[in-house]
Amino acid sequence: MNRIVVTSLCLFVMAAASRSLAQTKPDSLSGVERLEGDWVRIDPNGSGDFGGLASTFTVASLTPQGNAAMEGGQRQAAAPRGPAFTESSRHDSGVPYIVVSRPCAAGPFGGGALGINPDSGGIHFVVHKNEIIFAPERGGFRHIYMDGRKHPDLTRWTPTASGHSIGRIENGELVVDTIGITPGLVTAGGWRSVETRLTERFVVSPDGKHLTIHYRWEDPAIYQKPHEYQYEFDRSPEGSYALEYWCDASDPAEQQSVTPPSQ
């Protein structure tokens, strides 16, 4: 009887150790390879604009400290940056006008920020056993380390637009843990600091044509409860390729709207 108990305990410990090892440093990326390729964010509810895309998301439940930081960030984002930053007067249809005074101000979007919050540009994944690349088409890229390393000590880390990301595989799905992002606004009324933890779960549909990214932001100083939402993507058609994002700050035409809207 005792021998059975001991044997069972040993098997249990071995299984737990095996499971722990598999979750920290996978020997196989089985299932996650399906993430590789090109994806485009979609508008599943037909909202028609970027504001509408997040209109069905639950608004973040912020602490007083988080709320103050978020409102400060909103004021900063809305503040004019240089003369004639935004031209908001009426214009005849078809007549180009200045919409931004300093286009491409930081070159392409720095450091993979659009990998944290993808927009209409394509996104691209390259899957290697030690690192997964998440590259938004409009500039920058995220390094998602799969080699078992830990996050760096944040006191020795310079915050970046995409932070420090480590990944693991759970049930054939990629789960990415990120900290060390530069402070800024988060979708649906959220805010993030360097300490804020973002957990993303990448779920590819069984037919491989659809991707859902689940976002979960956690920070007791900012959120009363985890802030969660999800983005939806379709796989780009076969033969697609990554376009090069070109924004030439020396070209005054970059200031103008491409297609002036009807008035």
Added chain:
Amino acid sequence: MVTRATVILAAITALGGVTAAWAQSPVVSGARSASSAAAARDISGFWALSVDSRKVPQAKLLPRVTKAMLDLHARQDVHAIRWCNPIGLPMMMDSGAIDIRQGPTTIFMAPESSLVPRYVYLNRKHVSADIYDRSTSGDSVGSWEGDTLVVDTIGFHPTHGVTSIPGGGFRTDKTHLVERYRLVEGGEVLSVRFTWTDPMVFSAPHTYEFRYRRLPPTYEAVSMWPCDPYNEERAQFLGDPAPFKAGKR
């Protein structure tokens, strides 16, 4: 007298024989060679050039390529850097550490000095020129020839980015680049032979070699510093102080 030493020696010999036999068994050596073959066909890692990494001969240029043309491209290169444009090939392969990641269908190359990466597709031919949107890095497709990755690139933009080529000359929309990637020195060094051809620029194929050293596996990628095209002091330093011209062209 059978000494204890003799017994130990016999045991060591027997163990050595077993070990050698194990290593030479078809199953094990097959698995090991398959593993090493797979490793030889994976150039993933962080790589960096050092002072002894470049072997670049002088390019043989056509008589039509004048000094004035070379000077024009040099000025365009400064302009591209000054305005924080994507630099593209060949300069992106010659600046800072490069993260190369090889997936099942694509190889991704991300130099730390550029926010615009490069993709090498392993599963297709070149995109039709009718629909390809020319770029600073062109359209790259790769395939393995033994332990060598051969990357074929066309579709370069003639003026975008930094166009000058090490050793002389510049890229145009007719330029063809073939790169041969091979791991040497036990996988610690990545040899890349670049061969440029262009009927408008070179009188003979222009080949040079870079050797990248593998950085430690614990290396942490460094994000590119923000490039500010509106920093006038930086523009003065680069010798292209032309200020931004607001309004219509």
